[in-house]
Amino acid sequence: MKAGENPFAPGRLERLLGFDPALAGTSWEALEEKWRALGCRAAVTGHRGAGKSALLRAWAKRCDSPVVLHFNEQRRRLNEADRRELAEGGGRLWFIDGEDYLHGRDRRELRHAANAAAGIVVTRYRAGSWPELIRLTATPATAAILLERVATSHADRFRADLEQRFRRCSGNLRDLWLECYDDLAGRKVL
Structure with missing residues (x-):
């Protein structure tokens, strides 16, 4: 199977899946209302592959x-381009993915700079100093729904052992889809 034909290709997953707030038991309106109640500054939390970045x-x-x-893990510091973006981004909404990866000094710098933002949403494993907007948790049921959405023609192949795969990937949906991708590509899956 060619990479472009694989339903689990990362670019295809991004286009087809995105983030569906209903699967997290909420709606965009409810998320935005809670975010405003938190002063327009909040964290989306959850384990690896739970959907934080997609949200x-x-x-x-x-x-x-x-x-x-x-x-x-590879990008843990603010660089000059980031600093320019933040300086020019006053009055706009800020979305910071992986804020807890930042080194302490850079995290403090970001937090101080965020005072100029119209609002900020960060993703982290735990809320830390940001109030928690929502905690995302992937489940086998969520994985099954997403499997049907992205790979209907291959769903039967994965449905029988989807829960076992989910556990093997520690609930990380990103890793689950990569495992399915490798499986369809004929690569050995551990």
Whole structure:
């Protein structure tokens, strides 16, 4: 199977799945109302692969010219481009993915700079110093619904052992889809 034909290709998953607040037991309206009640500053929390980044990307797409920054294990520092973006982003909404990856000094700098933002949503594993907007938790049931949405023609192949795969991936949906991708590509899955 060619990568472009694989229903679990990362770009295809991004286009088809996005974030569905109903699967988290909420709606965009309810999330935004709670966010405003929290002073327009809050964290989306959850374990790896629970959908935090997907929620952040989907929310940012709903806004006009947001400031969006991404951090991870390889990118743990604010750089000069980030600092310029933050300085020019006063009065706009900020979406910071992986805020808890930032080194302490950079995290404090971001938090101080956020005073100029119209609002901010960060993703983290735990709320920390940000009030928690929502805690996302992936479940086998959620994985089954998403499987049907993204790979209807292959769902039978994965449905029987989806829960076992989900557990093997520690509930990380991103890793689950990569495992399914490898399976369809004929790569060995541990």
